[in-house]
Amino acid sequence: MNWIGGIRMPGAQYVKFFAICISMITMLVFFPGFSLAAGGERGSIFFMGFSGSYYDPGWQFKLNTTGGYQFNRHFEITAGLPVYFVRLIDENDEEGMTSKAGIGNLYFDLTVMTPHPNWYFSSSVRVAAPTGDKDEGFSTGKVTYDWNNYFEYSLGDWTPFGSAGIANSISDTHFLSRPFSSLGLVGQFEGGLLFDPVRWLGFGASGYAVTPSGDQEIFSRKFRQGAPTSGESGSGNRRGWMYEDFAYTVAEADDLRDHGFSAWMDIYPSPNVALSFGYSRSVSYEYNTLFFFTRFDLAGMIRKARD
Numbered sequence: 001m002n003w004i005g006g007i008r009m010p011g012a013q014y015v016k017f018f019a020i021c022i023s024m025i026t027m028l029v030f031f032p033g034f035s036l037a038a039g040g041e042r043g044s045i046f047f048m049g050f051s052g053s054y055y056d057p058g059w060q061f062k063l064n065t066t067g068g069y070q071f072n073r074h075f076e077i078t079a080g081l082p083v084y085f086v087r088l089i090d091e092n093d094e095e096g097m098t099s100k101a102g103i104g105n106l107y108f109d110l111t112v113m114t115p116h117p118n119w120y121f122s123s124s125v126r127v128a129a130p131t132g133d134k135d136e137g138f139s140t141g142k143v144t145y146d147w148n149n150y151f152e153y154s155l156g157d158w159t160p161f162g163s164a165g166i167a168n169s170i171s172d173t174h175f176l177s178r179p180f181s182s183l184g185l186v187g188q189f190e191g192g193l194l195f196d197p198v199r200w201l202g203f204g205a206s207g208y209a210v211t212p213s214g215d216q217e218i219f220s221r222k223f224r225q226g227a228p229t230s231g232e233s234g235s236g237n238r239r240g241w242m243y244e245d246f247a248y249t250v251a252e253a254d255d256l257r258d259h260g261f262s263a264w265m266d267i268y269p270s271p272n273v274a275l276s277f278g279y280s281r282s283v284s285y286e287y288n289t290l291f292f293f294t295r296f297d298l299a300g301m302i303r304k305a306r307d
């Protein structure tokens with residue numbers, strides 16, 4: 001076993017994780033012929049994000065590296081690989097819960113955009129390969145897809161926005177990671193409002209809804225060790241039982257149906273760095289989540305260093 005941030009990672013996954021990360025960085029930064037996109041210009045895209053979500057029984061961190069190519073103001077292709085670190089608080093060790101780490105699913109995005117001075121629309125399709133370990137909840141073991149449409153309209157300092165999508169797996173948001181992976185048809189919706197009073201500071205609030213259809217397979221990242229490895233719909237007496245009590249669950253659509261709201265603050269210390277801190281409430285599951293998110297535009301940083 002190897003350790004990263006106090007979390008055990010099997011040797012094979014440890015080597016695989018770093019090999020993939022180094023390969024992606026090398027390809028995106030040093031590959032001949034790649035320029036760095038600026039504004040709506042053609043060129044490469046390279047972002048790195050780190051996020052954390054806290055809800056009982058502990059933290060879940062995600063390191064996500066995304067790179068790709070922007071062909072023009074309307075079309076881009078990107079790929080990324082998330083790495084998860086699940087860190088449970090010490091008192092849960094007595095309940096048989098353990099911390100873990102591992103890579104998630106390697107994904108590819110195709111995005112069509114329509115930028116405008118006052119509004120913005122994008123439609124993207126994501127296909128993810130089952131590169132994560134489904135026994136640890138980092139994958140479903142099958143290819144997943146997600147088609148999402150996003151729209152926003154600027155009204156000075158205020159920007160209302162909304163998104164709607166359909167997928168065969170519940171998706172993470174850019175600041176919130178789920179404590180499980182799921183497999184099953186699902187609709188995902190969000191709407192909210194952004195407020196940017198000054199250039200370096202912003203606020204946001206939104207409501208969301210997750211509407212599954214048909215049976216849902218749940219692969220938990222936070223199940224209790226020693227408990228039954230699998231369960232079926234109706235095995236628990238509360239919301240959230242499917243990822244707390246079992247490593248794998250087949251649930252009905254209503255067991256996974258969710259809605260709630262989020263509020264956050266954005267800070268922009270530089271043009272190429274964004275920080276977010278916020279709170280999310282799941283009304284259906286009755287749990288609270290604190291989260292943070294940091295994103296670095298590495299392509300912008302390299303471009304600035306070259307100028």
